[in-house]
Amino acid sequence: MATSILKRGFKTDAERLAKEYREKLKIHPCGALCAFKLAEHLEVPIFSATEFVSDEKDIGLLKGLKGELSEWSALTMVTKSGNRIIIHNPYNSNVRQQSDLMHELAHIICNHQRIQQVYNFEIPFGMLEYDEVQEEEAKCLGATFQLAKPCLLWARKNGKTIEYISSYFNASEEMIRYRMNTTNIKF
Numbered sequence: 317m318a319t320s321i322l323k324r325g326f327k328t329d330a331e332r333l334a335k336e337y338r339e340k341l342k343i344h345p346c347g348a349l350c351a352f353k354l355a356e357h358l359e360v361p362i363f364s365a366t367e368f369v370s371d372e373k374d375i376g377l378l379k380g381l382k383g384e385l386s387e388w389s390a391l392t393m394v395t396k397s398g399n400r401i402i403i404h405n406p407y408n409s410n411v412r413q414q415s416d417l418m419h420e421l422a423h424i425i426c427n428h429q430r431i432q433q434v435y436n437f438e439i440p441f442g443m444l445e446y447d448e449v450q451e452e453e454a455k456c457l458g459a460t461f462q463l464a465k466p467c468l469l470w471a472r473k474n475g476k477t478i479e480y481i482s483s484y485f486n487a488s489e490e491m492i493r494y495r496m497n498t499t500n501i502k503f
């Protein structure tokens with residue numbers, strides 16, 4: 317297995333949190349957890365990036381220029397009153413929006429502090445937000461929220477296809493493969 321920069325025990329904690337939030341939201345341990353619902357539970361408001369940008373160039377960046385997929389996903393901002401909010405790209409596919417939001421919620425749950433803190437209300441496209449370890453943590457935790465181990469085990473036991481899992485959990489095929497690799501639950 318590839319060496320991980322994650323702290324020892326982080327993956328176990330991530331699985332525990334995925335289970336706890338499902339319990340709090342009355343979702344079965346193998347059930348689908350919606351990022352919008354989790355954000356609501358955590359009282360983190362989600363805004364569409366289109367509420368902050370309107371000129372054609374920025375909308376083009378959100379949509380992805382020349383038919384390419386947009387690189388810009390989401391970011392967390394701290395308001396003047398100290399509340400955290402998430403601004404996300406509504407032009408990304410549904411499965412991508414879920415992983416974008418789960419990733420940002422993971423940063424918030426881990427209480428990660430950004431390298432750069434000062435914002436006006438401008439969307440800083442493509443900026444570096446967090447250090448490498450924090451990024452890896454958010455990637456791991458966000459992915460675990462979407463596809464916790466019990467979800468993967470349930471899918472394997474019931475012979476579900478990747479397509480089925482993707483639509484049932486609202487997760488991209490790339491995300492499913494990432495989780496199959498990191499959990500070693502292959503099917």
Ligand SMILES: [Zn+2]
Nearest residue numbers: 445446451454
């Ligand atoms: Zn991040």
